[in-house]
Amino acid sequence: MIAPRNYHRWFNKQGLDFIRDALMPIANAAQFGHLGQEASTAYVIRLLALLNRCNFLKKLVLNMPQFQEGNQELWNRLAATHNLCLGQTIERVSRGQTILVKTTSNQWEFERLIWTAPVDDFLSVADASTEEADIFSRVRTIKRAVITCKIEGLPANIFYVIRNTLNQPLPTSYPLAIYEVDPGSKIYNFYxxxxxxxxxxxxxxxxxxxxxxxxxxxxxPMGQPLIWKWFSHFLTEDLKDGIYERLEMLQGSQNTYFANEMTAGVSVPYGMEYAAYLVKRFF
Ligand SMILES: Cc1cc2nc3c(=O)[nH]c(=O)nc-3n(C[C@H](O)[C@H](O)[C@H](O)COP(=O)(O)OP(=O)(O)OC[C@H]3O[C@@H](n4cnc5c(N)ncnc54)[C@H](O)[C@@H]3O)c2cc1C
Known part of the structure; x- marks a missing residue:
């Protein structure tokens, strides 16, 4: 696990200053925002590894995949083979011989629990062990907003990331990325x-x-800005102290498993891959 405090130093040590200058504005726009300087290099590399999955041409001209209809088809396919109980807010999880899950209108008994909601929500409803409470209370998040506006006079079909933000830092609340939601619609998202x-x-x-x-x-503006809790992560000190090893040790304890952004990393692909890894490891 690479976790030096400052990625500037890490890139410099590897002789990769030019890569830092080219990629960090993109990485900060995509994930780290004002946290840029403090985020552990491990998170930076994990994000860049995800971007690296785009083909060479896309990377070269920064032509990110234009978002299609979202991930709905993925969820439809998963839902087709599962017994779904939608609209249930879990209010209590109690673990003994079996696991009791209480929602607003129901109570279920299970042999195993796979928790896929954020871990701070787990702390607020479950009979968390001391280890679970200690690990999950160390999770940090930041906030980001999405602002959607109709605009005249901007190019169609753009995916634009503001560059040179390392040398000329912008205020936290300045949009770092912009794209046209639907090509030709003149409706743009700002991040x-x-x-x-x-x-x-x-x-x-x-x-x-x-x-x-x-x-x-x-x-x-097409409505109020949407405000999101963003980028579940641990501090560099926690990474150095082996927090991810402790998190992995939790898996299966009290027949409980965790598959979410905290165990997987930010993004739907990482979430899917972690879930598949968990199934292979335990089921
Ligand atoms: C604005 C924005 C844009 C993004 N764009 C992309 C993108 O383009 N590509 C990409 O790959 N990733 C994107 N991401 C990141 C991606 O959405 C997350 O990394 C991923 O969804 C995290 O998965 P998760 O399962 O941990 O949590 P979530 O997807 O947040 O799912 C957790 C679920 O748990 C539910 N829940 C919480 N508490 C309870 C409770 N007590 N009872 C019942 N249910 C509960 C929540 O309602 C939620 O539905 C974006 C995120 C945001 C916010």
Whole structure:
């Protein structure tokens, strides 16, 4: 596990300064935002490994896959072979000989539990062991927003990442990536991050400023910004102390398994692959 505090030093040590300069604005736009400097190099490499799955041409011209209809087909296929109980909020998990799961309107008894919601939600409803409580309370997240606007005068079909943000840092709440949701629709998504002080007005005025700099006009927001809890991660010190080894040791203890962003890493592909790994390892 590579976990030096500062990825600048790591890239420099490997003689890869030019790669840092080219890739970190993209990595920060995609995942780390203002956390850029502090994020463990292990997370940076994990993200870059994901981007590296795009073919050479896509990487070269930064032509990211235009998002299609989302991941719905994946969930439809999974749902087809499972007994689903939708709309159930889990309120209590109690583990003894069997595992009792209580929701707002039901109670079930299981032999095993695979928890796929965020781990902080596990802490708020489950009879967490001391080890589970200690590991999960170390999870950190940041906030990011998605702002959707109709805009005149911007190029069609763009996926744009602001460059040179290492040398000329932008405010946390400035959008770092922009793309047209549906080619030709003139509807664009903007991706800024947020900190404790960020206001909605600030998010919106930064979008207007960014559009102006790109030569666009007539910004019409399509609704309120959507605000997301983002990037479950551990601090570098925890990585150094072997937190991921401890997390893996939890798997199967009290017939409970965890498959989510914290065990898998950010992204749907990593989530799917981790779930498959867990099945292979235990079931
Ligand atoms: C704005 C945004 C854009 C993204 N874009 C991409 C992308 O383009 N490509 C990509 O690969 N990844 C993308 N991601 C990342 C990806 O969505 C996450 O990494 C992934 O969804 C994490 O999976 P998860 O199973 O841990 O959590 P989630 O997908 O968040 O699923 C957890 C589920 O648990 C439910 N839940 C929580 N508490 C309870 C409870 N008590 N009872 C019952 N249910 C509960 C939640 O409602 C939720 O449905 C994006 C994320 C965001 C926020």
């Amino acid at each position: 800024p991050f947020m900190d404790e002080t960020t206001t909605i007005e600030e998010l919106e005025s930064n979008v207007v400023d960014c559009v102006k700099k790109l030569g666009g006009t007539q910004v019409t």
